[in-house]
Amino acid sequence: MPSIKGAAAIVGIGQTEFSKDSGRSELQLCAEAVRAAIEDAGLEPADVDGSVTFTIDPNDELNLMRSVGIREMRWTSRTPFGGGGSSATIEHAAAAVVSGVADVVVVYRAFNERSGRRFGQPMAGPPPPAMNWYLPYGLDTPAKAYSLWFQRYMHRYGVTNEDFGRYSVVARRHAATNPNAWYYERPITLADHQASRWIVEPILRLLDCCQESDGGVALIVTRADRAKDLRRPPVTIQAATQGNTIFGETIFNYYHDDISRFPEAEYTARQLWETAGIGPGDIDVAMIYENFSPVVFYQLEAYGFCGPGEAKDFIADGNIEIGGKLPVNTNGGLLGEGYIHGVNNILEGVRQLRGDAVNQVDGAELVLCSAGRSAVVLGLG
Amino acid sequence: MPHVVSPTVDRDDEFFWNGVKEGRLLVRRCAGCRRLQHPPSPMCPACGSLEWDVQELSGRGILHSWILSQHPSEPDDMARIVALVELDEGVRLVSNLVGIDVPEVENGLLLEVSFAEVDGIVLPQFRPAGGGA
Numbered sequence: 001m002p003s004i005k006g007a008a009a010i011v012g013i014g015q016t017e018f019s020k021d022s023g024r025s026e027l028q029l030c031a032e033a034v035r036a037a038i039e040d041a042g043l044e045p046a047d048v049d050g051s052v053t054f055t056i057d058p059n060d061e062l063n064l065m066r067s068v069g070i071r072e073m074r075w076t077s078r079t080p081f082g083g084g085g086s087s088a089t090i091e092h093a094a095a096a097v098v099s100g101v102a103d104v105v106v107v108y109r110a111f112n113e114r115s116g117r118r119f120g121q122p123m124a125g126p127p128p129p130a131m132n133w134y135l136p137y138g139l140d141t142p143a144k145a146y147s148l149w150f151q152r153y154m155h156r157y158g159v160t161n162e163d164f165g166r167y168s169v170v171a172r173r174h175a176a177t178n179p180n181a182w183y184y185e186r187p188i189t190l191a192d193h194q195a196s197r198w199i200v201e202p203i204l205r206l207l208d209c210c211q212e213s214d215g216g217v218a219l220i221v222t223r224a225d226r227a228k229d230l231r232r233p234p235v236t237i238q239a240a241t242q243g244n245t246i247f248g249e250t251i252f253n254y255y256h257d258d259i260s261r262f263p264e265a266e267y268t269a270r271q272l273w274e275t276a277g278i279g280p281g282d283i284d285v286a287m288i289y290e291n292f293s294p295v296v297f298y299q300l301e302a303y304g305f306c307g308p309g310e311a312k313d314f315i316a317d318g319n320i321e322i323g324g325k326l327p328v329n330t331n332g333g334l335l336g337e338g339y340i341h342g343v344n345n346i347l348e349g350v351r352q353l354r355g356d357a358v359n360q361v362d363g364a365e366l367v368l369c370s371a372g373r374s375a376v377v378l379g380l381g
Numbered sequence: 382m383p384h385v386v387s388p389t390v391d392r393d394d395e396f397f398w399n400g401v402k403e404g405r406l407l408v409r410r411c412a413g414c415r416r417l418q419h420p421p422s423p424m425c426p427a428c429g430s431l432e433w434d435v436q437e438l439s440g441r442g443i444l445h446s447w448i449l450s451q452h453p454s455e456p457d458d459m460a461r462i463v464a465l466v467e468l469d470e471g472v473r474l475v476s477n478l479v480g481i482d483v484p485e486v487e488n489g490l491l492l493e494v495s496f497a498e499v500d501g502i503v504l505p506q507f508r509p510a511g512g513g514a
Contacts, residue, residue, distance in 0.1 A: 124386065132388035132398075133420055136504055137477050138450035138461045140386065148465055152446040155488045199453040206453075246426065252474055254465050255419075259446070287426070 005275055008094035009227035009234035010296055010378065012041025012220035013347045016269065018180060018338035022116040022214035029216030030059040030110035038068070038217035042231030043104060046222075050075030050102030051105045052092045056082060059110055075102035081250045083289055083374060084264075086342030088374035091240035093221035099362070103222060107341040110216030118212050133179065139248065142291060143253045147203035149259055150294040154203070156260035157309035160207060164293040165193035168207045168335060171290070173323070175332025178358045182211045183336045203347040208293040213338035214375050217347055235353045238377040239275035245270035260309075263303035264373040272368070278297040280304040285352045286320075286328045287345040288369035290335060296320075299370055322359050330359040344372050348380050383459040385500035393421050396435050401503055404496045407435040408472050419472045440494030441510060442468035445479060447486055466492055466507055480508035 014036025016022070016029050038045055045381040048070045051061055055078040066075060077092045079085035086109070093105040113119060122140040123131070139145045153159060169190055175183035188207060195207040227234035243264040247255045256263050273279050282304050290296045297311035305326055306314040314320070320328035331348035333339045338344060349367040369380045388396050400407035409421035411497070413430030424431055445467040451460035462478040478486065491510040496503055 110491055126389045127386055129389050129391040129394060132390070132394055134475055135386045135477055136388055136499075136502060137476065138463050139384060142462065144448060147448045148446050151448055152465075152488070155446065197454060199452075201449045203448060204503070251474070254446075254475065315492060371383075 004094050004098055004240055005238055006236050007098045007224055008237045009224045010219050010350050011227045011230045011232055012037040012224055013350050014040055015217045015347060016215050018213045018215040024109050024157050025065055026058045027067060030064060030108055033216035033218040034106050034108050037153055037220050038047050039149055041081040041220040045069035046327060047305045049073055050096050050105035052077050052089045052105060052107045054078060054085060055080050055244060068191045083291060083342040084371050084373040086248055086289060086371040087369050087376050088242050090376045093324055094237045094240050095221045097221055105221045106218055108218040110305040112214040114212040114214050120212055126356055130314055142251060143199045143204055146292055147200040148205050149253055153260045161202060162194060163312035164208050165190050166353050167293045167296050168193050170321055171329055171333045171336040174359055175336025178331050178337055181332040181337040183332055198219050204292055210291045210334035210339040213340060214338050215338060217340050217343045233354060235350045235378050238379040239272040240376040241271040242374045243269050262302045262372060265299050268375040271302045272375055272377050282378045283366050283368045284339055285361050285367045286326055287369045288328055290333055296310050299372055327361050330357060353378055353380055382500050383461050385502045389394050393423055400473055401505060406438040406494050406505055408438055409473055410432055410436040417470060439469050442466045442492050444488055444490040444492055445473060449483060462486060464507055477506050479506045
Protein backbone atom coordinates (compact mmCIF):
# COMPACT_ATOMS: atom_id res chain seq x y z
CA MET A 1 0.00 0.00 0.00
CA PRO A 2 1.40 3.47 -0.80
CA SER A 3 2.42 5.54 2.21
CA ILE A 4 2.28 9.27 2.64
CA LYS A 5 5.48 9.15 4.70
CA GLY A 6 8.14 11.32 3.11
CA ALA A 7 6.33 11.35 -0.24
CA ALA A 8 5.18 14.97 -0.14
CA ALA A 9 6.83 18.19 0.98
CA ILE A 10 6.11 21.77 1.91
CA VAL A 11 8.27 23.84 -0.43
CA GLY A 12 6.98 27.38 0.07
CA ILE A 13 5.38 29.53 2.75
CA GLY A 14 3.94 33.02 2.57
CA GLN A 15 2.00 35.38 4.76
CA THR A 16 0.80 38.92 5.26
CA GLU A 17 1.37 40.84 8.45
CA PHE A 18 -0.96 39.89 11.29
CA SER A 19 -2.96 42.80 12.69
CA LYS A 20 -6.20 43.93 14.26
CA ASP A 21 -7.25 45.85 11.16
CA SER A 22 -5.71 44.92 7.84
CA GLY A 23 -7.39 47.76 5.96
CA ARG A 24 -7.96 45.58 2.90
CA SER A 25 -10.18 42.82 1.63
CA GLU A 26 -9.94 39.19 2.68
CA LEU A 27 -9.32 38.28 -0.95
CA GLN A 28 -6.38 40.65 -1.07
CA LEU A 29 -4.89 39.10 2.07
CA CYS A 30 -5.37 35.70 0.47
CA ALA A 31 -3.78 36.70 -2.82
CA GLU A 32 -0.81 38.35 -1.11
CA ALA A 33 -0.12 35.28 1.03
CA VAL A 34 -0.51 32.84 -1.87
CA ARG A 35 1.70 34.87 -4.17
CA ALA A 36 4.37 35.10 -1.45
CA ALA A 37 4.28 31.33 -0.93
CA ILE A 38 4.61 30.64 -4.66
CA GLU A 39 7.59 32.99 -4.88
CA ASP A 40 9.17 31.45 -1.79
CA ALA A 41 9.01 28.07 -3.53
CA GLY A 42 10.60 29.47 -6.68
CA LEU A 43 7.52 28.61 -8.71
CA GLU A 44 5.14 30.58 -10.93
CA PRO A 45 1.38 30.96 -10.40
CA ALA A 46 0.82 28.85 -13.50
CA ASP A 47 2.58 25.91 -11.78
CA VAL A 48 -0.21 25.66 -9.20
CA ASP A 49 -2.92 23.17 -10.15
CA GLY A 50 -4.62 22.50 -6.83
CA SER A 51 -5.87 24.26 -3.71
CA VAL A 52 -7.04 23.45 -0.20
CA THR A 53 -8.63 25.72 2.37
CA PHE A 54 -11.22 25.57 5.15
CA THR A 55 -14.91 25.06 4.39
CA ILE A 56 -15.52 28.37 6.15
CA ASP A 57 -12.80 30.34 4.37
CA PRO A 58 -14.38 33.32 2.57
CA ASN A 59 -12.05 33.19 -0.44
CA ASP A 60 -13.52 31.44 -3.45
CA GLU A 61 -11.12 29.35 -5.53
CA LEU A 62 -12.02 31.05 -8.81
CA ASN A 63 -11.52 34.49 -7.30
CA LEU A 64 -8.13 33.35 -6.05
CA MET A 65 -7.18 32.12 -9.55
CA ARG A 66 -8.09 35.34 -11.29
CA SER A 67 -6.34 37.39 -8.62
CA VAL A 68 -3.08 35.48 -8.52
CA GLY A 69 -2.89 34.30 -12.11
CA ILE A 70 -3.38 30.57 -11.58
CA ARG A 71 -4.44 29.39 -15.03
CA GLU A 72 -5.92 25.95 -14.48
CA MET A 73 -6.71 23.95 -11.33
CA ARG A 74 -7.64 20.28 -11.34
CA TRP A 75 -7.93 19.72 -7.58
CA THR A 76 -9.75 21.71 -4.93
CA SER A 77 -10.84 20.62 -1.51
CA ARG A 78 -11.85 22.10 1.78
CA THR A 79 -11.49 20.83 5.33
CA PRO A 80 -14.28 20.81 7.95
CA PHE A 81 -14.35 21.80 11.64
CA GLY A 82 -12.75 25.25 11.49
CA GLY A 83 -9.42 25.38 13.30
CA GLY A 84 -9.64 21.73 14.27
CA GLY A 85 -9.19 20.97 10.59
CA SER A 86 -6.25 23.33 10.12
CA SER A 87 -3.69 20.52 9.91
CA ALA A 88 -6.04 18.46 7.73
CA THR A 89 -5.33 20.97 4.96
CA ILE A 90 -1.81 19.51 4.73
CA GLU A 91 -3.22 15.98 4.73
CA HIS A 92 -5.52 16.87 1.81
CA ALA A 93 -2.71 18.51 -0.14
CA ALA A 94 -0.29 15.64 0.48
CA ALA A 95 -2.87 13.04 -0.52
CA ALA A 96 -3.53 14.95 -3.74
CA VAL A 97 0.09 15.20 -4.87
CA VAL A 98 1.03 11.67 -3.81
CA SER A 99 -1.93 10.20 -5.69
CA GLY A 100 -1.15 12.27 -8.78
CA VAL A 101 -4.45 14.15 -9.02
CA ALA A 102 -2.48 17.37 -8.59
CA ASP A 103 1.13 18.43 -8.91
CA VAL A 104 1.45 21.67 -6.94
CA VAL A 105 -1.18 22.45 -4.31
CA VAL A 106 -1.56 25.75 -2.48
CA VAL A 107 -2.99 25.66 1.04
CA TYR A 108 -4.43 29.01 2.16
CA ARG A 109 -6.38 30.67 4.97
CA ALA A 110 -7.10 34.39 5.04
CA PHE A 111 -9.63 36.52 6.85
CA ASN A 112 -10.36 39.74 8.68
CA GLU A 113 -11.27 37.94 11.87
CA ARG A 114 -10.77 40.98 14.09
CA SER A 115 -11.88 43.97 12.02
CA GLY A 116 -14.62 41.88 10.38
CA ARG A 117 -16.64 39.09 11.98
CA ARG A 118 -15.08 38.09 15.29
CA PHE A 119 -15.48 34.42 16.15
CA GLY A 120 -15.31 35.18 19.85
CA GLN A 121 -18.44 37.31 19.93
CA PRO A 122 -21.80 35.91 21.05
CA MET A 123 -23.85 34.13 18.41
CA ALA A 124 -27.19 35.73 17.80
CA GLY A 125 -30.23 33.82 16.62
CA PRO A 126 -31.74 32.14 14.83
CA PRO A 127 -29.33 29.28 15.42
CA PRO A 128 -28.76 26.31 13.15
CA PRO A 129 -30.74 23.37 14.60
CA ALA A 130 -27.65 21.65 16.01
CA MET A 131 -27.23 24.66 18.31
CA ASN A 132 -30.63 24.11 19.91
CA TRP A 133 -29.00 22.02 22.62
CA TYR A 134 -26.71 24.85 23.69
CA LEU A 135 -27.58 28.35 22.59
CA PRO A 136 -30.87 28.76 24.53
CA TYR A 137 -29.01 27.97 27.78
CA GLY A 138 -26.37 30.63 27.23
CA LEU A 139 -23.50 28.81 25.47
CA ASP A 140 -23.21 31.54 22.87
CA THR A 141 -19.42 31.97 22.59
CA PRO A 142 -16.58 29.52 21.92
CA ALA A 143 -15.07 30.49 25.29
CA LYS A 144 -18.18 29.37 27.16
CA ALA A 145 -18.72 26.24 25.08
CA TYR A 146 -15.14 25.04 25.50
CA SER A 147 -15.12 25.94 29.19
CA LEU A 148 -17.88 23.45 29.95
CA TRP A 149 -15.42 20.83 28.66
CA PHE A 150 -12.38 22.31 30.43
CA GLN A 151 -14.12 22.46 33.82
CA ARG A 152 -14.29 18.67 33.95
CA TYR A 153 -10.55 18.46 33.27
CA MET A 154 -9.82 20.95 36.05
CA HIS A 155 -12.08 19.04 38.43
CA ARG A 156 -10.60 15.66 37.55
CA TYR A 157 -6.96 16.62 37.97
CA GLY A 158 -7.09 19.55 40.39
CA VAL A 159 -5.97 22.04 37.76
CA THR A 160 -6.44 25.76 38.40
CA ASN A 161 -6.65 28.81 36.19
CA GLU A 162 -3.21 29.74 37.51
CA ASP A 163 -1.91 26.49 35.97
CA PHE A 164 -3.36 27.60 32.64
CA GLY A 165 -1.64 30.93 33.20
CA ARG A 166 1.78 29.26 33.14
CA TYR A 167 1.17 28.24 29.52
CA SER A 168 -0.08 31.73 28.72
CA VAL A 169 3.15 33.23 30.07
CA VAL A 170 5.31 30.92 27.94
CA ALA A 171 3.31 31.71 24.80
CA ARG A 172 3.78 35.46 25.34
CA ARG A 173 7.47 34.97 26.13
CA HIS A 174 7.95 33.24 22.78
CA ALA A 175 5.90 35.94 21.07
CA ALA A 176 7.95 38.69 22.68
CA THR A 177 10.94 37.96 20.41
CA ASN A 178 8.84 37.37 17.25
CA PRO A 179 8.33 40.54 15.17
CA ASN A 180 5.27 38.95 13.51
CA ALA A 181 3.55 38.51 16.86
CA TRP A 182 0.88 40.68 18.44
CA TYR A 183 2.77 40.29 21.73
CA TYR A 184 6.14 41.26 20.19
CA GLU A 185 8.27 42.88 22.88
CA ARG A 186 5.40 42.50 25.35
CA PRO A 187 6.07 39.51 27.64
CA ILE A 188 3.64 38.98 30.51
CA THR A 189 4.00 37.67 34.04
CA LEU A 190 1.82 35.18 35.86
CA ALA A 191 0.59 38.11 37.94
CA ASP A 192 -0.50 39.88 34.73
CA HIS A 193 -2.40 36.74 33.75
CA GLN A 194 -4.07 36.46 37.11
CA ALA A 195 -5.01 40.16 37.00
CA SER A 196 -6.66 39.88 33.59
CA ARG A 197 -10.44 39.77 33.69
CA TRP A 198 -12.50 36.63 33.74
CA ILE A 199 -13.97 35.64 30.40
CA VAL A 200 -15.61 32.52 31.81
CA GLU A 201 -15.29 32.24 35.58
CA PRO A 202 -13.64 30.14 37.00
CA ILE A 203 -12.10 28.68 33.86
CA LEU A 204 -10.70 31.26 31.44
CA ARG A 205 -9.23 34.71 31.82
CA LEU A 206 -8.64 37.17 29.01
CA LEU A 207 -4.99 36.11 28.70
CA ASP A 208 -6.05 32.47 28.16
CA CYS A 209 -7.68 33.45 24.86
CA CYS A 210 -6.17 33.54 21.37
CA GLN A 211 -5.59 36.82 19.57
CA GLU A 212 -8.38 37.50 17.12
CA SER A 213 -6.47 38.72 14.07
CA ASP A 214 -6.62 39.85 10.45
CA GLY A 215 -4.19 38.18 8.09
CA GLY A 216 -3.46 35.59 5.45
CA VAL A 217 -1.12 32.61 5.27
CA ALA A 218 -0.32 30.07 2.55
CA LEU A 219 1.85 27.01 1.95
CA ILE A 220 2.89 25.15 -1.21
CA VAL A 221 2.86 21.34 -1.24
CA THR A 222 4.29 19.11 -3.95
CA ARG A 223 5.80 15.63 -4.32
CA ALA A 224 9.06 15.09 -2.45
CA ASP A 225 10.93 14.08 -5.62
CA ARG A 226 9.96 17.33 -7.31
CA ALA A 227 10.72 19.33 -4.16
CA LYS A 228 14.42 18.51 -4.44
CA ASP A 229 14.71 20.73 -7.52
CA LEU A 230 13.11 23.79 -5.94
CA ARG A 231 14.61 26.83 -4.24
CA ARG A 232 14.06 25.90 -0.61
CA PRO A 233 15.20 22.85 1.33
CA PRO A 234 12.09 20.67 1.37
CA VAL A 235 10.20 20.08 4.59
CA THR A 236 8.73 16.62 4.23
CA ILE A 237 5.43 15.34 5.50
CA GLN A 238 6.18 12.29 7.65
CA ALA A 239 2.58 11.64 8.65
CA ALA A 240 -0.76 13.42 8.31
CA THR A 241 -4.15 12.47 9.65
CA GLN A 242 -7.48 13.48 11.07
CA GLY A 243 -8.95 12.27 14.34
CA ASN A 244 -12.69 12.02 13.97
CA THR A 245 -14.40 9.74 16.47
CA ILE A 246 -18.03 8.68 16.91
CA PHE A 247 -20.05 10.82 19.32
CA GLY A 248 -17.40 13.53 19.14
CA GLU A 249 -18.38 17.15 18.60
CA THR A 250 -16.23 20.09 17.56
CA ILE A 251 -17.04 22.80 20.10
CA PHE A 252 -19.56 21.00 22.28
CA ASN A 253 -17.45 17.90 22.90
CA TYR A 254 -19.39 16.67 25.91
CA TYR A 255 -20.45 13.14 25.03
CA HIS A 256 -17.35 10.96 25.21
CA ASP A 257 -17.24 8.74 28.31
CA ASP A 258 -14.34 10.72 29.80
CA ILE A 259 -14.32 14.39 28.87
CA SER A 260 -11.23 15.08 30.95
CA ARG A 261 -9.42 13.55 27.98
CA PHE A 262 -9.31 14.32 24.25
CA PRO A 263 -10.05 11.07 22.34
CA GLU A 264 -9.75 12.79 18.96
CA ALA A 265 -6.17 13.82 19.68
CA GLU A 266 -5.38 10.38 21.11
CA TYR A 267 -6.53 8.92 17.80
CA THR A 268 -4.43 11.33 15.73
CA ALA A 269 -1.45 10.50 17.96
CA ARG A 270 -1.77 6.74 17.40
CA GLN A 271 -1.96 7.19 13.66
CA LEU A 272 0.94 9.67 13.45
CA TRP A 273 3.30 7.53 15.50
CA GLU A 274 2.43 4.44 13.45
CA THR A 275 2.77 6.12 10.05
CA ALA A 276 5.99 7.94 10.86
CA GLY A 277 7.46 5.07 12.87
CA ILE A 278 8.23 7.36 15.80
CA GLY A 279 6.98 8.16 19.28
CA PRO A 280 6.44 11.30 21.35
CA GLY A 281 10.07 11.25 22.51
CA ASP A 282 11.23 11.82 18.93
CA ILE A 283 9.43 15.15 18.49
CA ASP A 284 11.72 18.19 18.75
CA VAL A 285 9.10 20.98 18.56
CA ALA A 286 5.34 20.85 19.04
CA MET A 287 3.04 23.42 17.45
CA ILE A 288 -0.25 22.97 19.27
CA TYR A 289 -3.49 24.69 18.25
CA GLU A 290 -4.77 26.69 21.19
CA ASN A 291 -7.81 28.85 20.79
CA PHE A 292 -7.69 28.71 24.61
CA SER A 293 -4.78 27.68 26.82
CA PRO A 294 -6.36 24.49 28.29
CA VAL A 295 -6.34 22.85 24.85
CA VAL A 296 -2.54 22.65 25.12
CA PHE A 297 -2.91 20.65 28.35
CA TYR A 298 -5.30 18.14 26.78
CA GLN A 299 -3.03 17.67 23.77
CA LEU A 300 0.25 17.32 25.70
CA GLU A 301 -1.39 14.42 27.49
CA ALA A 302 -3.12 12.94 24.43
CA TYR A 303 0.17 12.69 22.54
CA GLY A 304 1.93 11.10 25.50
CA PHE A 305 4.37 13.93 26.10
CA CYS A 306 3.28 13.52 29.70
CA GLY A 307 0.72 11.41 31.54
CA PRO A 308 -2.95 12.25 32.18
CA GLY A 309 -3.21 15.18 34.56
CA GLU A 310 0.52 15.86 34.37
CA ALA A 311 0.49 18.74 31.88
CA LYS A 312 0.43 21.38 34.62
CA ASP A 313 3.65 20.01 36.11
CA PHE A 314 5.21 19.40 32.68
CA ILE A 315 4.65 23.07 31.86
CA ALA A 316 5.61 24.41 35.29
CA ASP A 317 8.90 22.49 35.08
CA GLY A 318 9.92 24.46 31.98
CA ASN A 319 9.68 21.62 29.46
CA ILE A 320 7.79 23.63 26.82
CA GLU A 321 10.18 26.59 26.67
CA ILE A 322 13.03 27.15 24.23
CA GLY A 323 15.82 24.96 25.57
CA GLY A 324 13.30 22.67 27.30
CA LYS A 325 12.54 19.05 26.53
CA LEU A 326 9.73 19.91 24.14
CA PRO A 327 9.52 23.54 23.03
CA VAL A 328 5.86 24.34 22.28
CA ASN A 329 4.48 27.10 20.07
CA THR A 330 7.84 28.74 19.52
CA ASN A 331 6.27 31.63 17.57
CA GLY A 332 4.02 32.46 20.51
CA GLY A 333 1.18 30.33 19.17
CA LEU A 334 -2.34 31.57 18.61
CA LEU A 335 -2.29 33.29 22.01
CA GLY A 336 0.91 35.21 21.33
CA GLU A 337 1.52 35.49 17.59
CA GLY A 338 -2.00 35.70 16.22
CA TYR A 339 -5.00 33.62 15.31
CA ILE A 340 -4.88 32.78 11.63
CA HIS A 341 -7.01 29.81 12.53
CA GLY A 342 -4.03 27.58 13.30
CA VAL A 343 -2.36 27.63 9.89
CA ASN A 344 0.19 30.22 11.05
CA ASN A 345 1.41 27.57 13.51
CA ILE A 346 2.18 25.22 10.58
CA LEU A 347 4.27 27.96 8.94
CA GLU A 348 6.29 28.15 12.16
CA GLY A 349 6.81 24.38 12.01
CA VAL A 350 8.27 24.82 8.52
CA ARG A 351 10.58 27.62 9.69
CA GLN A 352 11.85 25.48 12.57
CA LEU A 353 12.85 22.73 10.13
CA ARG A 354 14.43 25.18 7.72
CA GLY A 355 16.41 26.52 10.64
CA ASP A 356 15.33 30.13 10.23
CA ALA A 357 12.78 30.60 13.01
CA VAL A 358 13.23 33.63 15.25
CA ASN A 359 13.20 31.34 18.28
CA GLN A 360 15.11 28.55 16.61
CA VAL A 361 15.34 25.19 18.35
CA ASP A 362 18.80 23.79 17.66
CA GLY A 363 18.80 20.70 15.49
CA ALA A 364 15.03 20.46 15.07
CA GLU A 365 14.33 17.46 12.82
CA LEU A 366 10.75 16.47 13.63
CA VAL A 367 7.92 18.90 14.32
CA LEU A 368 4.37 18.03 15.36
CA CYS A 369 1.67 20.43 14.13
CA SER A 370 -1.49 19.42 15.96
CA ALA A 371 -4.93 20.94 15.83
CA GLY A 372 -6.29 18.19 18.08
CA ARG A 373 -8.63 16.63 15.55
CA SER A 374 -6.09 16.84 12.74
CA ALA A 375 -2.32 16.77 12.83
CA VAL A 376 0.86 16.36 10.80
CA VAL A 377 4.42 15.46 11.57
CA LEU A 378 6.90 17.44 9.49
CA GLY A 379 10.51 16.41 9.02
CA LEU A 380 13.64 16.55 6.92
CA GLY A 381 14.38 13.91 4.31
CA MET B 382 -33.77 38.04 32.90
CA PRO B 383 -31.20 36.65 30.46
CA HIS B 384 -31.72 36.93 26.76
CA VAL B 385 -32.62 33.51 25.36
CA VAL B 386 -32.02 32.67 21.73
CA SER B 387 -35.04 30.70 20.62
CA PRO B 388 -34.35 27.21 19.24
CA THR B 389 -34.77 26.55 15.53
CA VAL B 390 -36.77 23.35 15.74
CA ASP B 391 -36.26 20.78 12.99
CA ARG B 392 -37.46 17.25 12.25
CA ASP B 393 -34.83 15.59 14.39
CA ASP B 394 -35.52 17.49 17.61
CA GLU B 395 -39.17 18.54 17.32
CA PHE B 396 -40.16 15.77 19.78
CA PHE B 397 -37.93 17.27 22.46
CA TRP B 398 -39.40 20.76 22.30
CA ASN B 399 -42.94 19.39 22.13
CA GLY B 400 -42.13 17.46 25.30
CA VAL B 401 -40.77 20.56 26.99
CA LYS B 402 -44.05 22.37 26.29
CA GLU B 403 -45.81 19.55 28.17
CA GLY B 404 -43.32 19.56 31.04
CA ARG B 405 -41.75 16.27 29.97
CA LEU B 406 -38.05 15.60 29.40
CA LEU B 407 -37.84 13.29 26.38
CA VAL B 408 -34.93 11.54 24.70
CA ARG B 409 -34.91 9.74 21.36
CA ARG B 410 -34.96 5.95 21.67
CA CYS B 411 -34.38 3.52 18.83
CA ALA B 412 -37.48 1.47 18.23
CA GLY B 413 -35.32 -1.42 17.07
CA CYS B 414 -32.71 -1.83 19.81
CA ARG B 415 -33.99 0.71 22.39
CA ARG B 416 -30.71 2.60 22.42
CA LEU B 417 -30.99 6.17 23.75
CA GLN B 418 -29.34 8.83 21.60
CA HIS B 419 -28.65 12.43 22.56
CA PRO B 420 -28.18 14.60 20.64
CA PRO B 421 -30.65 12.69 18.48
CA SER B 422 -29.78 11.33 15.07
CA PRO B 423 -32.17 10.21 12.35
CA MET B 424 -30.60 6.74 12.16
CA CYS B 425 -29.58 4.45 15.01
CA PRO B 426 -25.79 4.07 14.97
CA ALA B 427 -26.04 0.66 16.65
CA CYS B 428 -28.61 -1.17 14.51
CA GLY B 429 -29.25 1.12 11.54
CA SER B 430 -32.94 1.50 12.26
CA LEU B 431 -34.82 4.54 11.02
CA GLU B 432 -37.71 3.74 13.37
CA TRP B 433 -37.64 5.46 16.70
CA ASP B 434 -39.80 6.54 19.59
CA VAL B 435 -39.14 8.56 22.70
CA GLN B 436 -38.53 7.78 26.33
CA GLU B 437 -39.46 10.11 29.13
CA LEU B 438 -36.49 10.64 31.38
CA SER B 439 -36.67 10.60 35.16
CA GLY B 440 -35.25 14.12 35.21
CA ARG B 441 -32.77 13.05 37.89
CA GLY B 442 -29.05 13.21 37.40
CA ILE B 443 -25.74 14.56 38.61
CA LEU B 444 -23.77 17.68 37.78
CA HIS B 445 -20.96 16.62 35.44
CA SER B 446 -19.47 20.07 34.74
CA TRP B 447 -20.58 23.70 34.87
CA ILE B 448 -19.66 27.28 34.09
CA LEU B 449 -20.94 30.70 35.03
CA SER B 450 -22.23 32.39 31.89
CA GLN B 451 -22.13 36.14 32.07
CA HIS B 452 -20.81 39.11 30.17
CA PRO B 453 -17.03 39.04 30.67
CA SER B 454 -16.46 42.73 31.25
CA GLU B 455 -19.80 43.97 32.60
CA PRO B 456 -20.96 41.47 35.26
CA ASP B 457 -24.70 41.81 35.60
CA ASP B 458 -27.73 40.11 37.04
CA MET B 459 -28.23 38.05 33.90
CA ALA B 460 -25.53 35.56 34.86
CA ARG B 461 -26.65 31.96 34.49
CA ILE B 462 -25.04 28.70 35.50
CA VAL B 463 -24.75 26.44 32.48
CA ALA B 464 -24.65 22.80 33.52
CA LEU B 465 -23.73 19.55 31.83
CA VAL B 466 -26.03 17.07 33.52
CA GLU B 467 -25.49 13.32 33.45
CA LEU B 468 -28.97 11.88 33.76
CA ASP B 469 -29.65 8.60 35.57
CA GLU B 470 -30.41 6.98 32.20
CA GLY B 471 -26.82 7.70 31.08
CA VAL B 472 -27.63 10.59 28.75
CA ARG B 473 -25.76 13.89 29.06
CA LEU B 474 -27.71 17.09 28.54
CA VAL B 475 -26.74 20.77 28.64
CA SER B 476 -29.13 22.91 30.68
CA ASN B 477 -29.07 25.56 33.39
CA LEU B 478 -28.65 25.09 37.11
CA VAL B 479 -30.98 27.20 39.26
CA GLY B 480 -31.94 27.44 42.93
CA ILE B 481 -28.37 27.45 44.20
CA ASP B 482 -25.69 30.07 44.89
CA VAL B 483 -22.50 29.87 42.85
CA PRO B 484 -20.21 29.16 45.84
CA GLU B 485 -22.30 26.07 46.62
CA VAL B 486 -21.98 24.55 43.15
CA GLU B 487 -19.76 21.49 42.82
CA ASN B 488 -19.47 18.59 40.43
CA GLY B 489 -21.41 15.55 41.57
CA LEU B 490 -24.40 17.45 42.98
CA LEU B 491 -27.65 15.49 42.70
CA LEU B 492 -30.09 17.36 40.48
CA GLU B 493 -33.67 17.19 39.31
CA VAL B 494 -35.41 18.82 36.38
CA SER B 495 -38.06 21.49 36.41
CA PHE B 496 -39.46 23.58 33.60
CA ALA B 497 -39.49 27.35 33.55
CA GLU B 498 -40.23 30.13 31.14
CA VAL B 499 -37.03 32.09 30.59
CA ASP B 500 -37.29 35.23 28.45
CA GLY B 501 -40.51 33.89 26.94
CA ILE B 502 -39.09 30.44 26.10
CA VAL B 503 -39.91 27.33 28.15
CA LEU B 504 -36.69 25.48 28.97
CA PRO B 505 -35.79 22.50 31.12
CA GLN B 506 -33.87 23.77 34.14
CA PHE B 507 -32.17 21.74 36.85
CA ARG B 508 -32.04 22.39 40.58
CA PRO B 509 -30.54 20.55 43.54
CA ALA B 510 -32.57 17.40 44.21
CA GLY B 511 -34.86 17.40 47.21
CA GLY B 512 -34.34 21.09 47.76
CA GLY B 513 -38.06 21.85 48.00
CA ALA B 514 -39.46 24.77 46.06
